[in-house]
Amino acid sequence: MSSQVRLRLLPRARCLFDEPIKVKVEGLRSRQVVTMRARLTDDKGVVFSSSATYRADGSGEVDLNRDPSLGGTYVGVEPMGLLWSMRAQKSHKKFQKATSLKPQLVNFSVHEGEGRILAEETNERILIGDGVSRVPVQEGNISGVLFTPPGGGLFPAVLDILTFKSETRASLLANKGFVVLAISLVEGKFESFEHYPRFHLDHFKEAIDFLKQQPKVDSKGVGIIAKSKGADIALSLATFVPGIKAAVSINGCSANVGIPLYYKKQQILSPLQYDFSKLITSESGTNIVKYIFEDPLAEKNKGSLIPIEQAKTHLLLAAGEDDHNFDSKRYMDQMVERLKRHGKENFESVSYPGAGHLLQPPYKPFCPSCAHGLFPFIGSWGGEPKAHAAAEVHLWKKIQEFFRTHLSCDAAQTKAKL
Template sequence: MVHCIFSFCNFASKCCKDLFFPCKVKSKCFQVSIRNGKLSSSMIFLNKLSSTMAAISPVLSVKPTRGLVNEKIQIIVRNLPPRFPVTLHSLYLSEDKDYWEAFGHYTSDNRGTVTVSEHASVGGTYEGSEPMGLLWSMQPVPRSRTGLRLRKMNVLTPMVVHISVYSGHVTEGFSKQSPLATVVIERWYLAPGVRRIDIRDEEVKGTLFIPPGPGPFPGVLDLWGGGGGLVEYRSALLASHVFVSMALEYFSTEKNRASNLHIKYFEKAFRIVQEHPLVMKDSVALFGLSLGTSITLHMAAYSKAVSPRCCVCVSGSHVQPINSPQNIFINLQENTHKYQFDEEGCLVWKDIILPIPNDPGLKVDMGRIKCPVILIVREDDQNLATVESAEDMTQMMRAAGNKHLLTTFRYPGAGHLIEPPYTPHVRASNFIVQQTGEKVIMLWGGSRKPHASAQEGSWEMILKFLQQHLYPSQDSFTQAKL
């Protein structure tokens, strides 16, 4: 009760400073006494003030409260005093039991309203008019473990985020204060009706996601990078946008389970997607990130068993020994002298493949590619020389006469780790080097706001690219959505 009175008095005091009340209220608890069975004048005043405050109790609205992770939300705070300072705060407890937060400082307008999509944050983890700032600017709370990266590993459950509004411009100690209002929202990678199917046979390990409806649908083979493990959330989100998608594990994080980088492994996985009865046989794409891009380009250029309809290549390179992708790590070990460390001790891999080799045996022959390719290039990538690689790929395809198949999007200020929209930017994080097992903090690069814009913009371009090349017509895409 005492805590509630303190919070209430603090709020009332700030209201008075803006001339909302004709009296002044000190930020301390009132002295309560009873005389002749009656409350003292101080308590009577408190009751009257409480009634007045109840009439203007702030109302926090967040819509939708349940949606996909790439869906925008609308946040509005109403019933505040005019020109009243507040802090909007988001809080998320990750599956690794780490808290992430973001916050923005606002001042209500003359109507006592804060509309996040229209009003500018003047401080916090983001500034300006940023409708999704409370999500993409999240960072670990103070005194968290180092090297954290926010990833959703169980796509069958949502990200549960608490959105709260606090009185005044607060920068720390949110857990020790009482919010004026809180709304809990759910952010999903998996849309209602999407089916998740484990693929576990002697040769292939992955997870298949199938959209609801009769189909048929286009297919996507989803390849992550050198971090290893089975990463499902991008495939789940692709299926939520009407693509049958298979997340493939080819780097195992299990000590007793070998990794598989042989081209036949990926061909087998491609055929699993292609031969599913709900998949359009001639509309299967490859989607690669980082090392996954190297695999994607290798398959598109050299595989005689599969023919992707199109390829999505994010933050990757064509530089690799063409006889086998497995030899990529031999090449890394031979170039450890090119490793660098920044001033904070983070490992920088960017120079490993520089200069881009002229030897045709050390890079994919881009002239052999016969399908459309989209390149997503991050200009502050500190993990891989993706800018230089993109320029060389463009020159190779121009010389070969297939440059018309290449679409490139470059994003200044964005780093290596490109995630679905509104995922918090991580400039550096913990990483296990596959060939040595060494745990390091890897520098990925990028700045928070440009990186967030790149994630949102590139996801939109990727979806349009896949829709354009995998659906025979717009009519079939509309029918599949229904």
């Protein structure tokens, strides 16, 4: 490494996972061309990396907030491009951060052309800020992890329903002043819809009641957030179960997908059926699922439609317009039309051109394909990396504002400090 060259991560090398950083290089030759690289290893041991070519200014500096990448895994001025453009060294792998206990370490380095390292620095991206508690929960039918902000409370509460096991979203919301219980859609590995004769809203209501009973929680009402199949469960909870004040549906369906839904020992929604003959498989082995599902508005499927006009909950509906898993924009438009037809104003909707299915908290490596999770094959998720990354930044801020607005509690403004 060159003693003249310095790589700086500002305002500090340690930050929350969802915080942007400024990457600067100093001490280069005037107009020197260098390669910037980033590299990390996820919880499953999969290595992700990115690279970009930059030209220093007349003072020998590179500033990723100002200067364009001339080539590499992204081009143009993209301050966080080295993070979202990372690619897995193995095909069809999704970045996995299953637990929040350990920070994600990202190595940034600057190279002379494609050669020797001139400088490097490690970015420590933490998921739990100082004072946030993490407690595993095994109680009744509840199996999950409870995150609680520091301080005396009272705090608003959110139930995070997961299709892919991850504590990232829940732990980051706790840093923002929310008590969050993260639970999986199903326990263990989800093999296929056929293995589950029915879902019970009662199990999720049990988790909601548990949240309300926590000593630091404002018990007047809770929020729910979920994506994909979990989103139609969230919308069904908002419709049929009282005490839910705000629900976020990300790339969800307007109907109950795949599995009969029960509440209080009675079936309340039939399943929206699907036809695998309409699956589109690429030469690389990825599968586009969105076309296999029947039309929710067809007469025979009316029993699967979620009657969200009955919900007294505030709703935030979000859709990626390039989703390969669900026809999410169309489903969202169906729900918006239904709500408007019934004179409802308790909702917001937002869609993102170029965004795919896996809309998550920002600054993760973009994932085009990986094991599906609900079906036994490799799923194609859609999305264009740059547009998808921008959508994640916007949606993450919107989710926080939405919950702060509708989960009325002064402590919602509390933020844990590093």
